[in-house]
Amino acid sequence: MSSLTVPPPTCLRRPLVVPHRHMFGPGPSNAPQRILEAGAKPVIGHMHPEIFEIMSDIKSGIQYMFQTQNRVSFAVSGTGHTAMECAIFNAVEPGESVLSAVNGIWGERAADMAERIGAKVNTIVAPPGGFFSLEEIEQALIQYKPVLLFVTHGESSTGVLHPLAGIGALCHRYDCLLLVDSVAAMGGTPLYMDQQEIDILYTGSQKVLNVPPGTAPISFSDRACQKIFNRKTKPVSFFLDLSWLSNYWGCDDKPARVYHHTGPITAFYSLREGLAVLAEEGLENSWKRHESAAEYFHSGLESMGLKLFVKEKKARLPTVTTIVAPHGYDWKEITAYIMKTHNLEISGGLGPSVGLVLRVGLMGCNSTKASVDMVLAALKDALKHCHKSKV
């Protein structure tokens, strides 16, 4: 006869305490009360008509945010990485050629994911802070003949906004699908999925949408579906198999929905609320607001004598700003000081930008002049109080 050998942990006797904090790092951003409250509504079933209606609202909201008529638009039950894998797992079969445009961590990760499922992966690499011209992309399309090109719209590790104009049409001339990661940019800067001929596009909930992490909007063009629904092999993941997911989200022609998995019901509530907030403001207003807050922020930084990491003005992400790590300071001391003294998160670099930059994210409700002033004040204070070497 067995008996308990592990006692109830005493740590769970303490009530859960979570601090309020200004979330001005590259994400997650702050979730407004309205969105948190939506996510605290009662749980209903994953096959109840009310949740299907909520999912249908989410689909419409995603089509609006992405500016697409794609029928196969929905939210993945997971965070941005799950959406990334959903895109790659479905679009690529083993042995196929994939091209990843690497100008930061996301291109590296996409390459890693595609390699794991047996694709032949090639990369083009730009230095941190850089991006790719249409000529460079065309050259690589000719050389590697990929079935899929991965491009990061908002490279949160380096602060680069990748220009998208012309890439979709170029890919299609070479019979290649275009997959765009817009986790960090979506909603904060113009993007037109259909007009820009993007085949697969995804984002996360926790950036401009101000929804807690846990869901990831994604959309597939007809061209992408054409390839995916005519695969010779099954995708490696049952959970992310687009045939199942598109039925679950009512995006196919089948008369009824079949149980696939239990979606994160309450996370769908908050995602719907985040999309409603965006629809209320209007996409173009949101884009303008992010742009003007970023401009105000960037000029404030420059008047402090700080340098922006991304040289070309038009390639600066309005959502995540990378600042050249102030000379003579330890960046870790700066971020720790600001967190401690101002209860405010800004962060250091990530992947190729570690040690090179400070990163500030002003996304969704955080993209305001007031937030900018708060960050600038905190930075000034930190530069005054943190140790400066006498180099």
Place this chain on the structure above:
Amino acid sequence: MSSLTVPPPTCLRRPLVVPHRHMFGPGPSNAPQRILEAGAKPVIGHMHPEIFEIMSDIKSGIQYMFQTQNRVSFAVSGTGHTAMECAIFNAVEPGESVLSAVNGIWGERAADMAERIGAKVNTIVAPPGGFFSLEEIEQALIQYKPVLLFVTHGESSTGVLHPLAGIGALCHRYDCLLLVDSVAAMGGTPLYMDQQEIDILYTGSQKVLNVPPGTAPISFSDRACQKIFNRKTKPVSFFLDLSWLSNYWGCDDKPARVYHHTGPITAFYSLREGLAVLAEEGLENSWKRHESAAEYFHSGLESMGLKLFVKEKKARLPTVTTIVAPHGYDWKEITAYIMKTHNLEISGGLGPSVGLVLRVGLMGCNSTKASVDMVLAALKDALKHCHKSKV
């Protein structure tokens, strides 16, 4: 120049309305206010010390619930299916032999998942309502020499509680890992991961724990880790790669945590709260409560003249009860009537049990005499008012 072609959807102008409902189907179960409120606390960062402490509390709670000392115990950022794939993707390399014990939908799905990643999959199959003897399992271990055996502890599609005693030791005699799915049973019936020599075990948040779906506790034995951390190939999923996940959850020896993915922060809050509720009541009390509610329910059903689908008493799940679909009735009319008239979810069959059964789940806070009385009254009412054919 591009311009908006998709207008803001009018459906998002309606405020979100979600009904209160008795969630007495096979899951998700009702989430108490306390747990919903925990999940509505402010978002903090996925690398902040406070979230690491919350994750550490979750690990302790899972070790308690699972009765294990396994260091590699954590919550997958996803639902039960994600945990299933996390287990299989990590434990199995292409070409390896996997054995799935199929007595309902979960064994089928595990087989599907293992096939997709190139395993050689064999199954043993029991009819719906049945399970496997140690002799049958041993026979198959000898015949197929699997590296992994999949067994469903709580088969929610058929209502079977699979006896676990002896299976772990048997597997280890044949150099096979034991993977147990206890999504529907965990917390409602005795289970001792270490003493029962289970190598990989997972559950979902939305059953006995009464936490909204979106996180899935999982644990790996040293024996499982030994195999996984000595793989020759990388797992197909970066997102579910145990080397990354165990670092993210502080289960490895590395000095620092590296950014892997952004976990569902607020879902971790509610998971912690659900584990705290379980620790407060005590596992053994929870098991007893589920058992006595189930006994009371089953005898109530029998005195109504209804038949239980699972013949052997000891193989009946205390969390999910399968009732033989009442003769002469349309099961869909019954569940629809009860939903409409009693605002109460019970469900029909799933997979191999479709058309054969009604399924009632009484899990966590729903496992009470009062809930049983409510279900029995609803069933009586339905049998009185639904159409009965004159066969």
